[in-house]
Amino acid sequence: MVAPALYRHPTRSELIDLAAAEGHDADIPSNIGSLPEDSRHTTRPSISLHEENNHAAAREKDVEGGAKPGSISSTNEAEEEPDNDPDVVDFDGPDDPENPLNWRATKKWGMVALISAITFLTPLASSQFAPGVPDVMRDFHSTDQMLEGFMVSVYVLGFAFGPLIIAPLSEMYGRLPLYHSCNFFFIVFTIAAAVASNMDMFIIFRFFMGCFGGAPMVLGGGTIADLIPREQRGTAMAVWMMGPTIGPCVGPIIGGFLTVAKGWRWNFWFVAIVAGAFFIMSLLLMSETSGVIILQRKTNRLRAETGNMKLRSKLDSGLSPTDLFKFSIIRPTKMLFLSAICFAISLYIAITYAYLYILFTTFTAVFTKQYGWHGGIMGLSFLGLGVGSLVGQFIYIHYGNKIVNRHIQRGDFRPEHRLYVMTIGGFFIPIGLFMYGWSVHFHTHYMVPIAATGLIGFGLLMTFMPATTYLVDVFTIHAASAMAASTVLRSLAAAIIPLSSQTMYERLGYGWGNSLLGFIALALVPIPFLFIKFGERIRASSTVKL
Template sequence: MARHDFQLSAPAQSEAVELAAEEGHDTDIPSNLGIIKGPGADGLDKEFDIEKCELSSRTSQSGPSDEFNAPAEAANPNVIGWNGDDDPENPLNWPSSKRWGTVAIVSSFTFLTPLGSAMFAPGVPQIMEEFGSSSELLAGFVVSVYVLGFAFGPLVVAPLSEMYGRLPLYHACNCLFIVFNVACALSTNLDMLIAFRFFAGSVGSAPLALGGGTIADTISREQRGTAMALWMSGPTVGPIIGPIAGGFLTQAAGWRWVFWVTAIAAGVITVAGIFLMKETYGLAILNHKVARLKKETGNPHLKSSLDSGLSPKDLFLFSIIRPSKMLFTSPIVFLLSLYVAVAYAYLYILFSTFTSIFVTNYGFTTGTAGLSFLGLGIGSIIGQVLTTVWGNRTAQKHIRKGDFEPEHRLPLMYPGAVAMPIGLLWYGWSAEFQTHWIVPILGTGIVGFGLLMLFMAPNTYLVDVFTLHAASAMAACTVMRSVFAAVLPLGGQKMYNALGLGWGNSLLGFIATALIPIPFLFVRYGKRIRTKYPVNL
C-alpha cells in the first residue's frame, strides 16, 4: 500500500489509542470508528484510517508512530460505509434511551459476574462438610478457580467478537453463564463444582472483555466517562455486596441457592438483552449491510469500509501471541504485571480464608461472616476515587506544561505500595491476638485501598507506553494476575496453619515490601528501559 507524507495529529492519535484501548483490542484490529477526521501536522483537515495504520517498522517502542495511511478507498464505490455523520444505523446516532439502555444492561451483567466470584465464598465451609472433604487446597481452589476463567475467557471471546460482532457473544456467553451456574447448583461432588465454576468464570468474562467496546460504540466521548464509571462500578461494588448477600443466603437457604439466585438474576438480564439489545459493533453492522447489498445488487466486490483484511487466524494470533510475547520480552510489562498479580492474589487469599477465620476466631455465623469483607470493599472504593481524582489532575497538569511522560502515571502506586504491607501486618497480628473484630477489618480496608492504587495506575501506564498495542499489554497483565489469583490462594490456609495469622500475613507483607521499589524504579528509569528494550511484534 502506498505511503503518504502527512502525520497524524496528537489529538487524532490519542483518540485512536483511547478508542482501541476501551474496545479491548490493538489499533491495527478493526474498531467501530474506522476513520478519524482532524488536523494533520500541517494544520489542514485530513482523514486518518486508524485500522490501516502502517508503522515504519513492526516494533512497539517507547511511543507511537505518527505515520498513517490515507483512506485510499474512500472514493471507491465498492466500499460501503456509514451514510454520513447522521446515519441512523450508526449506534452513536441511536436514540438516547436505546444507547443508555444498552449500557445499563451490559453494566448489570458486568456487576453480576464479579459478584459471583465472591458471593460464593462464605458458603465454602458448608460445601466442604457436605462433600466430606477436609482438603484446604480444594477449599481455596473452589473460590479462586472462577477467576482463572477470567484469564482464558477473553482470549477467545475478544477475537470472536471481532469476527462475528458483540451481540452473538453476549447472548451465547450469558446463556452459558446461566447453564454453568445451574450446573454448579446441581453438582454432586467437589470436582464437578470446581469444573463448572471455571466454565462460569470463562463465559462470565464476556461483559468484562466487551463492555468497554460497547460503550465506545454507543456513547460519545463527552459522555463516555459517565458510562465507563457506571460499567466499572460492577467490579468494584460486586465483591463488596457479594459476600454479604452470600453469607446470609447461605445461612438461610444453603450454599446451592447462591448459584440458583445468580442464575435467576442472569436469566432476567439475559432475557432483557435478547429483546432490547442490538448489535453495536460498526464492523459487524456494515458487514450485514454489505451482505444485504450484495444480494440486492448482485455485486460480489462490495466490502465494508471497516474491513481491515485481517484473517480469523491473524485475529486469534494477535489476541493470544502478542500478549504472551509482550509479557516475556518486555521488562515493563513483566514487572508491573508481576506486582499487580501478587496484589490481586492476596485479595483472593483473603477471600478464601475470611469465613473460616472470622467464624473460628470471632464466633461469626455464616451470615455475618460476609460482613468481614466490608473492609476490603470500602478501602477499594476509597482507592478508586483517589486514583481517579489524583490521576486526572496530575496528567492534566503535565499536559498543560507540555512535559507529560507515561511515567507521570506511576506515583499513584506509591501510597498503594506502602499501604499493602501495612494493611497485611495490621490485619494479621490483630487477628492473631483476637482483638476486637473491627480492628482486623480496618486492616483489610488498608489492604483494599492499596490494592486499587496498585491496580489502576499500571493499566493506564501501559496504554500510554504501548499506544498502538496497548490492549495486548493490558491483556498480558490480565492473564498473569488471573493465573496468580487462581493458584496462590491454594496455599493460603496451609500457610496460616503453619505460621499463624500473624507471621503468615507478615510473610505476605514482606513480599509486598520487596516489590515496593518497582514503581520507583520505573518512575526514574522507565523511559530509558522502554527505549532500551523495545518489543518486536
Template sequence: MQSATGVSRIRPCDEENLDLQSPPKVESQKIDSDGRELNIVSWEGDDDPANPRNWPATVKWGNITIVSLVTIVTPLASSMFAPAVPQVMAQFHSNNEELASFVISVYVIGFALGPLVVAPLSELYGRLIIYHISNILFVAFTIGCALSSSIRMFTAFRLLSGCVGVTPMVLGGGSIADIIPAERRGTAMAIWGSGQLFGPVIGPIAGGYLNEAAGWRWIFWTLAIIGGVLTTLGILLLRETYAPVLLKRKAKKLRKHTGDPSFRLSIDEQVSPLAYFKNALIRPLRLLFTSRIVFFLSVDVSIAYGYLYLVFTTLTYTFEERYGFSSGVAGLTFLGIGTGMFIGLVTVSAYSDKTAQRKSISGDLQPEDRLTPLVPGAFLIPIGLFWYGWSVAAHIFWIVPLVGTAFFGAGLIATFVPVQMYLIDTFDRHAASALAALTILRSVTGATLPLAGQKLFNALGDGWGNSLLAFIALALTPIPFLFLRYGERLRSGISTS
C-alpha cells in the same frame, strides 16, 4: 460510482436507510496485493451519529450499566459460594481439604482460560454476540451447579461457569472505550473495574446468610436468577460498539447492494477469518510475554489480586477464631475491604477525569497520566497488610484490623483501575487482547495463591505472615515510578500485529 482517488466515507449503521442512489464520498485510495483499487469505508465525519462515540448519553450509559452489573455478578459467583463449602463437601461425602479449596479456585481458573477464546472472537465477530452467548451459558452452567449430584459434576460446572463468566471482565473496558472519549472515561472505567473487586467482597456476606437460610443450592439458583434478568436486559438493550465490526458490516452491505467488491474496511479484511482468529488467539499470550508494558503491569496487578483472594480465604477463619464471631457476623468483616474500595473508587475516578479533561484541553493527554494513582496504591497495600496482620496478632479491638483492610481495599482500586485504563489507552483496538493478558495472569495468581494461605499463616502467624506479603508488595513499588518516567518510550516500540 466512486472517484479513483479516495476513501469512501460511509455511515456504518442504519443499513436499511443506505442511500444507494447518491455516490459515496471518496477521498483517497488503497491498492490490494493484486493491484486492485479499494474504497475504504470509514465514519461520515467526526459527528457521524452512527459512531458509538456520538450515541445519546442514555444509550451509552445504558450499555455501561448493564455491562458493569454483569461484571459484578460473575466475580460475585467466585466467592459467594465460599461460606457453603463445608455443607457441599458433607453432602458429597468428602473431607478432602485440598478439594474443598479447589472447588472455589477452579472458578478463577476458568477466568484464566476464557480470555484465550473470548478476546479473539470479539475482535473477529464483535462484542455483542460474545456478551449474549456468554451470559446465556453462564446462567446454564450456574443452574448446572445448583443441580449437581456429585463433586465431579459440580467442579466441572464451576470451571465452565468461570470460563464464560470472565467475558465482561475482558470486554467491558473495550466497550467503554468504544463509546466514551479518553478524557471522560475515568468514572465509567472505575465503576466497571471496581465490580471485579466488589463482587468477591459482597459474595461471602450474601452467601453466608443465604446458605444458613435456604441451603447451598439456593446460592446458585439466586445467581442464575440474577444472571437471567441481566441476560434478558442485555438482549433487549445492549448494542454493538466495536467500530471495526460495524464498519465491516457496512462494507459488506455496500458490496451486496452495489455489486462493487472494492468496498473494504481495510486491506487486512482480505485475511481469512480462520487466519485472523489464529493470530488473535495467540495475541494475549504474546502480549503477556513479549510486551514489557503488559508483563510488568500484569505482575503488579496479579500480586494484588492474589492477595485479595488470599485474604478472602482466611478473613472469616481469623475473626471466628481470634474474636469469636459467628459465621454470619464474620462475613460482615468483608465490609472493611469494601469500604476502602468505595473510597478508592470515588477518589480515583474523580482524579482521573479531572486530570484527563485538563490535559486534553492543553492537548497534552498521555496514557501515563492514568498511572498517577498507582503511586499511593503501591504503598496503601503494604500499609494495610502490616496494619491488619499485627493488630490481629496483638488481639486489638476488632475494628482496628478492619481499618487496615480498608487501606488494603483502597490500594487495590488505586492499582487495578489505573492499569486497566492505561492498557486500553495504549492498545486501542486490541485493548481486549491486552486486558485478556492481564486477566489470564491475575486469574492464575488468584486461583493458586490462596491455596497456600492458611499454611502460611499457621507457620508464620498473622503478624509475620501478612508482613511477608507486605514486603513483597513493597518490592513492587518501583513499577509505577518507572512507568511514569519511561512509559512513553516503552509505548513507542509496541506492535500488536
C-alpha cells in the same frame, strides 16, 4: 450512499483509545477505523506521512514506544482526506441512524445500564458463596484445605482463559452473539454448580462459570465506546468499571446471609435467577453495536441489491480468523515474557490481586476461629475490602486524572505520570497486611482487622487502576495485548497462589503469615518508582518485536 464525503477524520489517539476500550489492538478496526500494520489495506484512516513512517519504524523495533510528551493531545496530528473510493461502504455521514452513536439516548443508556449490571453480577459470583465454603466441604465430605481455597479461586482461572477465545470471536461475529451465548452458558453452568453432587463436578462447573462470565468484562468497554461519544464516556466507563472492582467484595456480604437463610446452593440459584432476568432483558433490548459488523452487513446487503461484488466495508481488516486468534494469544504471550515493563507491571498486579483471593478464601476461617463469628454475620467480614476498594476507585479517578490533565496542559505528559498515584497506593497494601495479621493474632477488636482490610482494598485499587492505564499509554496500538497478558498472569496467580494460604497460616500463624505477604508487597513498592525514573529510557532502548 456507498462512499460518502468524510465528515470528520479520527485522530491517532482516538483510534488507540477506542481500540483499547474495545479490547483489541489498534491495527484491528474499531468503529472509526484502525492503524494499519502495513499498506495492504486500501481503506484506512490516514495520519501524517512523517507520523506513519515513524510509527512503522517503531513497530519493527519497539512496541514500548508509549506516548511522547504532548502526544495525548491530538490538536497537532496531521490529517489527510483519503481518496473517495466508490466501492468502499461507510456510514452515510455523521447522522446515519445505523451508527450506534446516533441511536436515541434512552436506547443507548439503557444498554449501558444493562451491560454494567451484568458486569457487576459475574465478578460478584466469583466470591459470593465464599462464606458458605465450610458447608460445601461438609456436604461433599472433604477436608482437603487446598480444595477449600481452589473452589473459590477456580472461577478466576476461567477469567484467564475465556477472554482469549471470546475476544477474537467478537471481532469475527460481533459483540451481540457473544453476549447472548456467553450469558446463556453462564446461566447453564451456574445452575449446574447449584445442583452439583460431588466436588469434582462443582469445581469444573465453577471453572466454566468463570470462562463465560468473563464476557461482559471483555466486551463491555467496547460496547460503551460504540454507544457513547468520547467526551461523554467517562461516567459510563466509571460505572461499568465498578463491576470487576467492587463486585467481588460485595458478593460475600450477600452470600453470608443467603447461606444461612437458604443454604450454600442458593447463592448459585440467586445468581442464575438474576442472570436469567438480565439475559431476557438483553434479548429484548440489546442490539449489535460493532461498527465493523454493522458495515459488513450493510456491504452484504448492497452487494445483493446492486450485484457489485467489489464493494467492501471501510472497516474490513482483511484478517483471517487464524490471524485474529494469533493476535489474541501469541502477542500477549510475547509481550509478557519479552517486555520488561509488561512483565514487571503484570507481576505487581498479579501478586496483589492474588492477595485479594487469599483473603476471600480465608476470611471465613479467620473470623470463625479468632472471633467466633457464625451465620450471616460472616459476610460482613468482607465489608472492609468493599469500602476500601470503593474509596480507592473514587480517589484514583479524581487525583489520577488531575495529575495527568495537569501534565497534558503543560505539554510534557509521559506514560510514567500515571504511576504517581501507584507509588502512594503501594504502601497501603503492606501496611494493611501487617495490621490485619497482627490484630487477628492478638485478638484485638474485630473492627481493627476490618479496617486493615479496608486499607488493603484501598491499596489494591490505587495500584491496579494506574498500572492498567500505564500499560495502555506505554503500548499504545498494542495496548489490548498488553492488558491481555496482564489479565492472564493476574488470573493465574489469583487461582493458584491462594491454594497454599491455609497451610501458610497453620505453619506461620496469622501474624507472621500476613507479615510474609506484607514483606513481599513491600518488595514490590519500588517498581513504580523505578519506572518513573527509568521508564522512558527503558522504552527508548526496547527491542521487543511482534
